[in-house]
Amino acid sequence: MPKFSVVISVFNKEKYIAETLKSVLAQTFTDFEVVILNDGSTDNSEAEILKFKDPRIRYFSKENQGAGAARNFVIKETKSDYIALLDADDFWLPFYLEEQYKLTxxxxxESVFATAIDIEKKSKLYSSEYSVLNLQQNEVRIVDFFSSSFLNSILTSSSTVLHKNVFSKIGYYDPSIKSGQDTDLWIRIGLEYAVVFLNKPCAVYRYALASLSNSRLKVSQKASFEKYETYEKDNPALKKFLDLNRYSLCILAKLEGNKEAFDKNFQKIDQENLSKKQQFLLRQNKTILKYLSKTKDNLEKLGLRLGTFK
Structure with a gap:
């Protein structure tokens, strides 16, 4: 049995999947299998995948079933105790699995392991920041997911390894959620497990340059957090984490002109959990937010973000 099962679900990633797979096959730690599903891609993703003949790759193809169901499929096909998540458009540095092996x-x-991840945006790399006090480069620390993820999530779909027993305890991805299935999973993990975190960038997340105002997904298709409201009453870190996500939903609702969704999320936010900048953005109208979203690269340079964090 291999030490790691690398799980990848693919939907229309022909431009990226070859580099993603190359980064896996180039790992210095070689005791792994790759379980990959072509989730009904309509581009040339399958042709790109089939170019790889490595015996460690197990390939499946099904009609499109959505991101959550596709991720569940590959996880359930694994043979290893340790499952290494990887999105089809991200990639690992050659030492990623070696570092994860050391952690495990x-x-x-422990059952949940993660490394820092860099963000690739317009061919430039940016370091992720985490809300862990006095965290040093290359330091390993066991942390709480929620309190560590106020700036960027300490768990991502390309820098996390989970013991298979995690899914037995908390369940799999929720296939009914169109966008944010990973955040929903992280919350359930955070309620049950600590995270072994290595503050060393070992993976790269490719940031999609898409304006919030042009998002095809509506608030109704995003993850909602009603089922966690009973837990946040006694967990201030969870409460703040959820409020930061509610803030993001409020921004999206304003851009949609969806007053009902805005009010529903806004009334649940403790304003003390938001920065002054975030509070300022929530007071802006749809026209101003649309303008800001079109120039959000410049906005972020000023320290203002329309997304979930900061």
Whole structure:
């Protein structure tokens, strides 16, 4: 049985999947399998995948079933105890699995492992920031997911390894959620597990340059957090994490002109959990937010973000 099962679900990623797979096959730690599903792609993703003949790759193809169901399929097909998540348009640095092997060996009683991840945007790399006090470069620390993820999520779909027993305990991705299935999963993980975190960038997330105002997904298709409201009453870190996500939903609702969705999320936010900049953005009207979203690269340079965090 291989040490790691690398799981990848693919939908229309022909431009990226070859580089993603190359980064897996170039790992210095080689005891792994790759379980990959072509989730009904309508581009040349399948042709790109089939160019790889490595015996460690197990390939499946099905009609499109959505991101959550596709991720569940590959996870359930794994043979290893340790499942390494990887999105089809991201990639690993050659030492990623080697570092994860050290974490799973040194902290064998733990079940959730993650490394820092860099963000590639317009061919430039940016470091992720995490809300962990006095965190040093290359430091390993066992952390709470929620309090560590106020700036950027300490768990991502390309920098996380999970013991298979995690899914047995908390369940799989929720296929009914069109966007944000990963955030929903992280919340359930955070309620049950600590995270072994290595503050060393070992993976690269490709940032999609898409304006919030042009998003095809509506608030109704995003993850909602009603089922976690009973937990946040006694968990301030969870409460703040959810409020930051509600803030993002409020921004999207304003851009849609969806007053009902805005009011529903806004009334649940403790304003003390938001920065002054975020509070300022929530007071702006749809026209101003649309203008700001079109120039959000410049906005972020000033320290203002329309997304979930900061």
């Amino acid at each position: 060996t040194d902290f064998s009683n």
